[in-house]
Amino acid sequence: MSDAIVYMDGIEKSFPGVHALSDCRFELLRGEVHALVGENGAGKSTLMKVLAGVYQKDSGRILFKGREVEIPNPRAAQHLGISIIHQELNLMPHLTAAQNIFIGREPRKVGGFIVDDRAANVKTQELFDMLHLRLDPKVKVGDLTVAKQQMVEIAKALSFNAEVLIMDEPTAALNTTEIQELFRIIRHLREQGVAVSYISHRMDELKQISDRVTVMRDGQYIDTVNAETATIDQIISMMVGRTIYEGARNLKDTSELEVVLDVRNLKRGKVIKDVSFQARKGEILGFAGLMGAGRTEVARAVFGADQADSGEIFVNGRKVSIRQPSDAVRHGIGYLSEDRKRYGLAVTMDVETNIVLATMQRFLSRAGLVKRNATKVAAQTYVDALSIKTPGLTQKVKFLSGGNQQKVVVAKWLTRDSQILFFDEPTRGIDVGAKSEIYKLLNSLAVQGKAIIMISSELEEIMRMSHRIVVMCEGRITGELMAAEATQEGIMQLATKRETVQLTTES
Amino acid sequence: MSDTVITQRRVLFSANAMQKILAFASLLVMVIIFSFASPNFFDFANLVAIMLATAVTGMLAIGVTFVIITAGIDLSVGTAMTFCAVMTGVFVTFWHLPIFVAVIGGIVTGGVVGATSGALTAKMKLPPFIATLGIMMITKGLSLIISGTKPIYFVDTPVFAQIAMGSVLSSVIPGLQIPNAILIFFLAAIVGSFVLNKTLLGRYTYALGSNEEAVRLSGVNVDMWKIAVYAVCGLFFGLAGVVMGSRLNSAQPALGQGYELDAIAAAVIGGTSLSGGEGAILGTVIGAFIMSVLTNGLRILSVPQEWQIVVSGVIVIFAVYADILRRRR
Numbered sequence: 001m002s003d004a005i006v007y008m009d010g011i012e013k014s015f016p017g018v019h020a021l022s023d024c025r026f027e028l029l030r031g032e033v034h035a036l037v038g039e040n041g042a043g044k045s046t047l048m049k050v051l052a053g054v055y056q057k058d059s060g061r062i063l064f065k066g067r068e069v070e071i072p073n074p075r076a077a078q079h080l081g082i083s084i085i086h087q088e089l090n091l092m093p094h095l096t097a098a099q100n101i102f103i104g105r106e107p108r109k110v111g112g113f114i115v116d117d118r119a120a121n122v123k124t125q126e127l128f129d130m131l132h133l134r135l136d137p138k139v140k141v142g143d144l145t146v147a148k149q150q151m152v153e154i155a156k157a158l159s160f161n162a163e164v165l166i167m168d169e170p171t172a173a174l175n176t177t178e179i180q181e182l183f184r185i186i187r188h189l190r191e192q193g194v195a196v197s198y199i200s201h202r203m204d205e206l207k208q209i210s211d212r213v214t215v216m217r218d219g220q221y222i223d224t225v226n227a228e229t230a231t232i233d234q235i236i237s238m239m240v241g242r243t244i245y246e247g248a249r250n251l252k253d254t255s256e257l258e259v260v261l262d263v264r265n266l267k268r269g270k271v272i273k274d275v276s277f278q279a280r281k282g283e284i285l286g287f288a289g290l291m292g293a294g295r296t297e298v299a300r301a302v303f304g305a306d307q308a309d310s311g312e313i314f315v316n317g318r319k320v321s322i323r324q325p326s327d328a329v330r331h332g333i334g335y336l337s338e339d340r341k342r343y344g345l346a347v348t349m350d351v352e353t354n355i356v357l358a359t360m361q362r363f364l365s366r367a368g369l370v371k372r373n374a375t376k377v378a379a380q381t382y383v384d385a386l387s388i389k390t391p392g393l394t395q396k397v398k399f400l401s402g403g404n405q406q407k408v409v410v411a412k413w414l415t416r417d418s419q420i421l422f423f424d425e426p427t428r429g430i431d432v433g434a435k436s437e438i439y440k441l442l443n444s445l446a447v448q449g450k451a452i453i454m455i456s457s458e459l460e461e462i463m464r465m466s467h468r469i470v471v472m473c474e475g476r477i478t479g480e481l482m483a484a485e486a487t488q489e490g491i492m493q494l495a496t497k498r499e500t501v502q503l504t505t506e507s
Numbered sequence: 508m509s510d511t512v513i514t515q516r517r518v519l520f521s522a523n524a525m526q527k528i529l530a531f532a533s534l535l536v537m538v539i540i541f542s543f544a545s546p547n548f549f550d551f552a553n554l555v556a557i558m559l560a561t562a563v564t565g566m567l568a569i570g571v572t573f574v575i576i577t578a579g580i581d582l583s584v585g586t587a588m589t590f591c592a593v594m595t596g597v598f599v600t601f602w603h604l605p606i607f608v609a610v611i612g613g614i615v616t617g618g619v620v621g622a623t624s625g626a627l628t629a630k631m632k633l634p635p636f637i638a639t640l641g642i643m644m645i646t647k648g649l650s651l652i653i654s655g656t657k658p659i660y661f662v663d664t665p666v667f668a669q670i671a672m673g674s675v676l677s678s679v680i681p682g683l684q685i686p687n688a689i690l691i692f693f694l695a696a697i698v699g700s701f702v703l704n705k706t707l708l709g710r711y712t713y714a715l716g717s718n719e720e721a722v723r724l725s726g727v728n729v730d731m732w733k734i735a736v737y738a739v740c741g742l743f744f745g746l747a748g749v750v751m752g753s754r755l756n757s758a759q760p761a762l763g764q765g766y767e768l769d770a771i772a773a774a775v776i777g778g779t780s781l782s783g784g785e786g787a788i789l790g791t792v793i794g795a796f797i798m799s800v801l802t803n804g805l806r807i808l809s810v811p812q813e814w815q816i817v818v819s820g821v822i823v824i825f826a827v828y829a830d831i832l833r834r835r836r
Contacts, residue, residue, distance in 0.1 A: 104726050
């Protein structure tokens with residue numbers, strides 16, 4: 001432990017409604033590259049943000065170079081020499097690299113009013129040279145690729161004499177070549193004695209760059225292994241855990257059911273790479289994968305919310321052209337978005353309005369006025385059918401619980417007679433009790449003959465609900481499993497199966 | 508270890524340079540067209556008239572450029588300018604302060620009003636539109652109250668009129684009857700450009716407009732600098748007020764409202780982006796001249812004033828649209 005530059009112990013952290021970290025442990029040695037892995041929501045980012053001073057721990061202790069420290073804010077962390085590079089970069093696109101790096105501590109001339117850009121450029125060039133970066137300090141950061149912007153952030157972190165560098169999903173937006181360049185820099189940092197904590201989903205990278213790997217699950221510390229000796233399978237096992245199911249799924253075989261939605265060769269830039277799948281009447285098709293795999297993008301593309309580059313969509317055997325959501329809705333496709341508050345509900349309006357929102361034309365009188373009797377009846381029908389707990393139709397939806405809000409969104413689509421429904425993370429932000437209600441609802445919709453496509457990042461949920469599971473990774477479908485043959489590990493394997501990385505060295 | 512080269516987008520002219528070149532080219536084209544359309548246009552006296560007409564709005568535009576770069580706006584620059592003119596009138600005519608002191612007083616009044624707008628925005632978190640709208644109405648009212656709704660004349664102090672209308676240049680180069688107001692405007696532009704490009708204040712002006720959150724996370728006192736930027740804008744409209752008062756040899760409390768839109772239009776035509784992070788004094792000056800050359804040229808061609816305003820509006824729309832198209836690439 002004397003080599004440990006950071007040692008965290010017994011870390012607890014809760015947010016309203018969520019116990020994010022539970023008795024977490026983390027040790028970082030000098031000059032090591034330590035990967036932190038786990039499913040979405042495992043707590044990796046949260047733990048590192050506690051270390052970086054972005055969040056404050058509820059309890060536990062942090063030891064830095066052997067001494068116990070408190071890290072109340074990001075500046076304190078920086079003071080100690082701990083720097084974090086967030087997934088969303090904190091740069092000012094209109095300013096140059098040098099200006100970004102030295103914001104707040106600009107070198108000055110003449111009485112302190114005039115900024116000395118020349119001096120900043122020189123210092124920045126030194127930083128870049130140290131990292132062997134081919135970058136011009138005078139270039140505007142907004143003109144750089146994401147990869148180069150990341151380099152600027154790294155240089156900025158180092159200019160604070162960081163001894164600990166935390167990187168949150170650094171390779172998420174990079175291509176193969178750029179990733180290799182990033183690794184080169186990380187190795188260089190390691191040589192310089194900087195300790196790097198590296199949060200990632202990507203299994204193949206772990207072996208390439210990290211010395212040790214720590215696995216977290218459900219906010220808890222699971223284990224730390226040596227990157228060289230441990231196998232990917234072992235790591236994946238630890239990530240998903242050994243939860244066994246009661247209430248074994250008596251999910252029927254749906255392969256003989258009628259195909260209502262047939263998507264072929266859907267492509268959209270780099271986010272959707274040739275995706276084809278089918279959804280059947282009365283079936284719940286689970287879309288599994290890690291965040292960023294492209295599942296929401298596929299749903300949005302089919303729904304017309306985003307423009308696909310190419311691909312064909314067939315509804316009930318007929319080819320349809322979907323350029324915007326109203327086309328999709330006309331063909332009976334509905335989409336319940338991830339962020340229901342932003343995209344699914346008119347939050348300040350009441351239950352009745354929200355339910356009939358998508359079908360107003362149906363409730364107009366000849367003069368074009370809204371027939372309130374009709375809307376009331378329609379809304380009440382659904383409130384009853386879906387057991388939406390609300391004091392009344394005039395209750396503003398923002399006062400409803402998450403689960404009931406979700407039901408209001410479902411009612412909206414049912415009013416629309418949608419036959420094909422995309423549910424994007426349907427139980428996100430909903431407590432356990434309400435979750436099972438949503439599951440019941442989904443099942444009953446399937447029984448009624450609707451085709452349900454459920455996007456979820458919770459393996460348990462996918463396994464429990466889906467008749468069939470399609471797994472995506474980085475824009476491609478990596479596999480399809482029937483309920484009977486699906487296992488958590490199997491899904492995880494497919495979810496992390498990236499295209500084989502070609503290591504090219506160009507001279 | 509291989510030194511992998513990762514290419515970055517290299518452009519011959521940066522987008523900003525392109526914008527200014529286009530703006531300047533438009534100005535040039537207009538001047539050429541009007542010169543051919545009428546012999547009265549490219550005439551020394553007329554050109555001086557154009558520059559004089561641009562001076563006051565131009566100074567307002569310089570000030571408002573700072574604010575717009577931070578992704579803010581200042582709707583008060585017109586009426587606040589008048590307020591500063593009225594206060595200068597008070598200093599000179601009622602309090603009998605020396606001209607020099609009164610002028611400084613007028614400018615500082617502008618700074619104080621600007622700082623107030625800044626404080627409302629930064630500390631009380633009011634949207635700049637609302638904060639400066641409020642200040643606009645307050646200063647308009649105060650101008651009328653303090654002046655007793657009557658103009659304040661500078662008749663007892665003829666020197667005052669010399670500030671704007673006298674000609675320092677003609678004493679240096681005989682025959683060069685260029686009013687001081689024009690000189691003051693150009694000096695203001697030079698100072699403004701210097702502050703924007705070379706000082707810490709200028710740096711933070713751009714930074715705040717580019718990504719205010721990133722600036723905050725870097726430990727910079729965002730509130731303080733925001734107030735400073737609005738205060739600087741205030742200094743410019745304070746100066747404009749003094750020059751305006753000198754030109755008219757009086758402080759006219761009812762004037763001023765409407766100037767802010769010309770000022771904002773000038774900044775925007777000159778390439779200042781309303782979403783922040785971009786803009787330059789040079790561009791604003793060109794933008795101001797585009798508007799005044801247009802107005803003057805159309806007038807010389809006997810186009811009714813009403814149509815001049817219509818044309819100006821169309822120009823503003825096209826200028827911003829061209830900017831959006833350019834940005835999209």
